[in-house]
Amino acid sequence: MPDVIRLISMDSGVYSTKELHRGGLTTWQIRREVDIGSLVALRHGWYATPTADPDVVSAVRAGGVLGCVAALRKHGLWVPPGYRRVHIRPTRHGELTTRQACRTFGPTPRALAAVDPVPIALLSAARCMTAEHWIATCDSVLNTAGLSVAQLACEMGRPPKHILALMERCDRRSQSGTESITRTRLRANGFKVVVQPQIAGVGHVDLRVGRLLLECDSVTHHTSLENYHNDRRRDRRALVDGWLTMRITYDDVLYGWTGVLADIRAITRTDRHRTTPSALKTVE
Template sequence: MSRAELLASDLTDNDLRRMVRRGELTQVRRGWYAKPDADTTALSACRRGGSLSCVSALKKHGVWVPPGYDSLHVRATKHAQCRRRDFCVLPGRPLPIDTILDSVPVALACAARCMTDEDWIACADSVMNSQGIKVAELRSQLPYVSAHIDRLLLRCDHRSQSGTESLVRDRLYLRGFHVEVQPAIDDVGHVDLKLGRLLLECDSKLHHTSLESYRKDRRRDRKSVAQNLISMRLTYDDVLYGWDETLEDILAITKPGKHRLSRPKTSP
């Protein structure tokens, strides 16, 4: 915590000095203190002269983050950025470092420069879905919306229920598909994605198939087939590590037009 945060909690500078002597606090850098059991990543960010931000902060806030972002992401003030080049940079005017963990909007805006477009979109979807907000509200929360971020927000959707669903939706959207998100199907319920007659269900990494969910999934598949719909279930690995093969299977259905809904015949 910063000195300002500690003083705001009714401590005095004399209290801080006593707590440091007793080992209850450690002065990490000028104006910043830590308890003995402080989070190690937060300590590292503090020692580097910034706050935990970007992808690292999103993870701490429980936002879904795709694999591949394991390094420490730290945001610093404009003055500190001049001394080092390994900081994450927030678009727009630099913000002061008031707390060790950046808020979700600040971290998300910062992450737009460190993540791939589709990964950032998946994170933004996760934020919106967990907070129950839509794109317009998320945009208003961000400290700065660059032209790049504005373009990415156009591809976001608050209805996505998982990161894998967001990735699949965005990838198919970029290929020109009209993708329905979380449509309701009679006798089936809501499905993740729909392309004509093709229903796509995207499992998360933590998806576990209990006997009850196994039976439920098979019933949904049966009801789908009975309505002349095609159901395809995609695992976490299918989306994250085997997308090329998965896409081939999707295209094998969509290229011949098998996924298109047939129009009802009209009487002559």
């Protein structure tokens, strides 16, 4: 099973008594560590090292565990900007001292660790995130873990129907949050979108609508000199072969979507742009 799914005890520096016992500490040794200041008692059954992750400490102190969007971010998955508050998932025995609880669906899961594993965090996040943001983050889980939708649904237990419906709109081939959101929005607007098509002479591109190639650029990927040169070579090749390339940034999607959509509509309006000319070679 991939680490991103299996991971239930990421080292946040916050541990349950059970985890400490599993690590070899006896009850007496735990008390001693608290006395000398190597561990801090957060609440009954939970301890932190002095350098523990402050978000996790505050979630456990508040009576839950770090869950939902905050847990997904800690697991290194793509999460849209925003959602910055500490998302706390109530536990079976913890009494939450905050009203900002991020619940899952069905019975409250046991607290396996101070940071919720990905499947539980995804369930909570479906209540906190917009549908398109959740789909983009779910794409990131599928892509990172190399899982199919069915496998992830299995890891999540029995997700409710509306979550399964969202999962059907996910695509593990997606390479970035910008790409995921662009795909979701374009399909919602009736466009036929091809994901990660292989274009002869160009290679993989993020999305294709007719003969319009959409590259969803991230600053980190495209600032390297090698990628800078490669992107321009690809654009030139695509143009020679009759493709049109549009580069979209996350800021475009976040702050300028109306303009992006209008541009894509303008380009694809005519029939000659709506279909792929037979002269253009794709391997999809």
